[in-house]
Amino acid sequence: MPPDLDFQSCPTVQELPECLSRAWTRRAIDLLEAEGRRSADTHLISLDLPRLPGIAFYFKDESTHPTGSLKHRLARSLFLYAICNGEVREGSTIVEASSGSTAVSEAYYARLLGLPFVAVMPRTTSGEKIAAIRRYGGRCHLVDDPTTIYTEAARLACESGGHYLDQFTFAERATDWRGNNNIAESIFGQMSSEPNPVPRWLVMSAGTGGTSATLGRYIRYKNHNTRLCVVDVERSAFYDAYRTGDMNVTCSRPTRIEGVGRPRVEPSFLPRVIDHMIKVSDAASLAAMTVLSERLGRRIGGSTGTNFFGLCWIAAHMQAAGETGSLVTLICDSGERYASTYYNDAWLAEQGIDIRPYTAMLENFLEGGRFEVSVR
Structure with missing residues (x-):
């Protein structure tokens, strides 16, 4: 029989953490699920x-x-995927590379969750889409060379300590097919x-x-x-x-x-x-x-x-x-x-x-x- 251990005096034993970040995650998931149920x-x-x-x-x-396009589904899936992976937390700046519609939907969800949002888009993106992103509180970072949207989004996310959702990589895996x-x-x-x-x-x-x-x-x-x-x-x-x-x-x-x-x-x-x-x-x-x-x-x-x-x-x-x-x-x-x-x-x-x-x-x-x- 092993000897009884005195956990009170053991210096390596610490109290379990309260997981405060999980409390925000639970609230965020609840908000996303409620929005999904509201959207017929x-x-x-x-x-x-x-x-x-x-x-x-x-x-x-x-x-x-609600945000007027197919990308509404994708944006919700990308947020759920990033949150459940532990990549998006309270206060995270959300960054995306987009030609417009995905960014509109993501700006909507970022506002729902109280998160700042930046859309990196070609300067040729329609003015109507840019206006829609701004109406949801998002910021538009416009570039002249459309091929640079990926690196610019990654750079902005790194500089802000935020998260690059990267729809072009994660679209097929964030959606439950x-x-x-x-x-x-x-x-x-x-x-x-x-x-x-x-x-x-x-x-x-x-x-x-x-x-x-x-x-x-x-x-x-x-x-x-x-x-x-x-x-x-x-x-x-x-x-x-x-x-x-x-x-x-x-x-x-x-x-x-x-x-x-x-x-x-x-x-x-x-x-x-x-x-x-x-x-x-x-x-x-x-x-x-x-x-x-x-x-x-x-x-x-x-x-x-x-x-x-x-x-x-x-x-x-x-x-x-x-x-x-x-x-x-x-x-x-x-x-x-x-x-x-x-x-x-x-x-x-x-x-x-x-x-x-x-x-x-x-x-x-x-x-x-x-x-x-x-x-x-």
């Missing part, structure tokens, strides 16, 4: 297309989140009572790559007979990486379709969960944005135009093959954020973008004509 799931909109018999279009409307009301689970749940409840295709553009990773993983996890098409844009490295297998490819110029396309292949982009990928011109994306806005009766953003063009491209191939079924994509954000750019004729002319040929082609297709344009 987004709508799934069906678009009536009588000239495309047997093919049904659905749009998951992420613009109805198995379920927990992620966007994939929500889509399939809402589709369950539709005539064709299991979509033939999900179509999604890539920004961080996190949403396409979640969709692709969930499809496999649930063993759905659904395929995933990812649509890339001009001035983006994703498509070339998918086509060649070279994850080190880069693009020298920044994308003009905010929220999608990247000059480098982001760590969250997982090409092996993608079934097919295409690349479309910016003119095609913005024409599709205009056509869909008219049919919905409200403005949507450029990345949603990218999604819609991809949806039409898949539908045209299904129609040619005599296939029927449902197709689902996302409305990523509202077009009101782009009144000074995508919906501005002077901006389009300055950029050398002519949407008219693609607008006519899409309208013709939706009215029963052929899909005449080719994409890569």
Whole structure:
């Protein structure tokens, strides 16, 4: 038998800590969970297309989140991930590299948690997004070279003793792809009572790559007979990486379709969960944005135009093959954020973008004509 130990006199025994930092963590998690419960799931909109018999279009409307975009989900996941990893604590300065929408949502959550927030963004980011970040109390650090947003964000976080959320690295791992009301689970749940409840295709553009990773993983996890098409844009490295297998490819110029396309292949982009990928011109994306806005009766953003063009491209191939079924994509954000750019004729002319040929082609297709344009 070991001798009795006198713990009172043992100099190595100390009182257990009170874990004051955990008290803040508990409060923060409670706030995030309460906000999640208040924010009802987004709508799934069906678009009536009588000239495309047997093919049904659905749009998951992420613009109805409190911060107006798909990135609301990602921002919440990134905060939960960082807090539960012990990286974000009371008083932490939150820093993010963003083209706008993620930063808007993160500014919202930072204010909810009482944390200072800094968004590092290209100077070309739409003024509407910059104004939204500032309305939530965030600070915008604008850079002339979009490729420097990563290093600038890391530098600012280090100097402030704060935390760089780094959406481009952590988007695919911060989101619970198995379920927990992620966007994939929500889509399939809402589709369950539709005539064709299991979509033939999900179509999604890539920004961080996190949403396409979640969709692709969930499809496999649930063993759905659904395929995933990812649509890339001009001035983006994703498509070339998918086509060649070279994850080190880069693009020298920044994308003009905010929220999608990247000059480098982001760590969250997982090409092996993608079934097919295409690349479309910016003119095609913005024409599709205009056509869909008219049919919905409200403005949507450029990345949603990218999604819609991809949806039409898949539908045209299904129609040619005599296939029927449902197709689902996302409305990523509202077009009101782009009144000074995508919906501005002077901006389009300055950029050398002519949407008219693609607008006519899409309208013709939706009215029963052929899909005449080719994409890569």
